[in-house]
Amino acid sequence: MxxxxxxxxxxxxxxxxxxxxxxxxxxxxxxxxxxxxxxxxxxxxxxxxxxxxxxxxxxxxxxxxxxxxxxxxxxxxxxxxxxxxQGWWHAFGDVPYSVYIGLETDAASLRVYESQIVPGLLQTKNYAEAVIAGNLPEATPEQVEKRVHVRLRRQDRVNDPDSPLRLWAVIDEAALRRIVGNHEIMREQLEHLVHLSTLPHVTVQLLPFDSGAHPGLSGQFAILEFSDATDASVVYLEGVTSDLYLEKDTDVHTYSVMYEHLRAQALSAEQTRQFISDVAEEYAG
Structure with missing residues (x-):
C-alpha cells in the first residue's frame, strides 16, 4: 500500500x-x-x-x-x-524503473495496454519469474528474485482493501499464446487473470488476432491518473535502457484516444473471461 x-x-x-x-x-x-x-x-x-x-x-x-x-x-x-x-521500493536496492513505481504507488487509476505479456500487476509469481528470467538472460538468480519481489509488492495496490487501484487492462491475444515458462505456468496464470478480472475495480479486455490492425501496434503503454487535481496524468513508455514519461496535455490526450479505440476493438469483459478460460483449458489439456 x-x-x-x-x-x-x-x-x-x-x-x-x-x-x-x-x-x-x-x-x-x-x-x-x-x-x-x-x-x-x-x-x-x-x-x-x-x-x-x-x-x-x-x-x-x-x-x-x-x-x-x-x-x-x-x-x-x-x-x-x-x-x-525513500519509498518502499528503495529497500530492494537499485530498481531501474523506480520513478514509475513511485507514480504507480500513488495513482488512482491505471490504463495499460500490453502486446506481448500479461501486465505485471496481474502476474502470478511463477509467471513473473519466467518473464523476468527470459527478459534478462544474463541476470543472476538473486537479481531475478529481487525483481520478482518488487513486482509482487507492486500488486499490493490491486489488493488494497481500503483504496485499490482502478485498473483497466487491454491485452493482445499474443500474450495468451506465448508460452512463458511451460503449459502449467500458463494455465495457472490465465486462471489467475480470469479471477482478477471479476474484481469490481479490475477490467480486462482481450484484443484478438482477428481484430486486425489497431492503435497499439507500436507497443506497450500505460496511462496513470491521480486523485489530486494538481498531479497531471502521465503516459509511461517502457524502454530497454531508459523509459519515457509524457505529461503534456496533448500527449496524454493522444494516448487516451488510442486507448479508447483499443477498448472499442477488444472483446467485452465477459467475452474476454470466456476466451481466456478456453485458452487455459487448452494448456490444461
Whole structure:
C-alpha cells in the first residue's frame, strides 16, 4: 500500500510549483540556470520531478523568483524535505524503473495496454519469474528474485482493501499464446487473470488476432491518473535502457484516444473471461 509520503509524487508536485513560480516571473529555464551557474538541464529535471530537489535548491530558486512570502518558502522547503525520503521500493536496492513505481504507488487509476505479456500487476509469481528470467538472460538468480519481489509488492495496490487501484487492462491475444515458462505456468496464470478480472475495480479486455490492425501496434503503454487535481496524468513508455514519461496535455490526450479505440476493438469483459478460460483449458489439456 502507498505510504503517507510518496517521494516521487512530492518531487512532481514541487517541480510543478517551481515551474509556476518561474513562469510568473517571466523567466526561461536558461535564464534561471545562468543566474544560478548551473546547467539548463538541471532546472528542467527539477521542474519535471526527475531529479531530487534539495532544500538549498528551493532556497536558491525562491531567491531568483523573488518569493517573499515565508509561508510559501517554508511549504516548498517541507516538500523538498519529504521528496528526499525513500519509498518502499528503495529497500530492494537499485530498481531501474523506480520513478514509475513511485507514480504507480500513488495513482488512482491505471490504463495499460500490453502486446506481448500479461501486465505485471496481474502476474502470478511463477509467471513473473519466467518473464523476468527470459527478459534478462544474463541476470543472476538473486537479481531475478529481487525483481520478482518488487513486482509482487507492486500488486499490493490491486489488493488494497481500503483504496485499490482502478485498473483497466487491454491485452493482445499474443500474450495468451506465448508460452512463458511451460503449459502449467500458463494455465495457472490465465486462471489467475480470469479471477482478477471479476474484481469490481479490475477490467480486462482481450484484443484478438482477428481484430486486425489497431492503435497499439507500436507497443506497450500505460496511462496513470491521480486523485489530486494538481498531479497531471502521465503516459509511461517502457524502454530497454531508459523509459519515457509524457505529461503534456496533448500527449496524454493522444494516448487516451488510442486507448479508447483499443477498448472499442477488444472483446467485452465477459467475452474476454470466456476466451481466456478456453485458452487455459487448452494448456490444461
Amino acid at each position: 502507498a505510504s503517507s509520503v510518496n517521494p516521487t509524487v512530492r518531487r512532481r508536485r514541487l517541480g510543478s510549483e517551481l515551474r509556476k513560480l518561474r513562469e510568473q516571473k517571466g523567466m526561461t529555464a536558461e535564464e534561471v540556470a545562468a543566474r544560478l551557474l548551473v546547467s539548463q538541464s538541471k532546472i528542467s529535471r527539477l521542474e519535471n520531478g526527475r531529479r531530487s530537489i534539495s532544500q538549498r535548491d528551493v532556497r536558491d530558486l525562491c531567491g531568483v523568483y523573488g518569493v517573499e512570502d515565508h509561508r510559501i518558502v517554508d511549504s516548498l522547503m517541507q516538500m523538498a524535505k519529504e521528496s528526499r525520503q
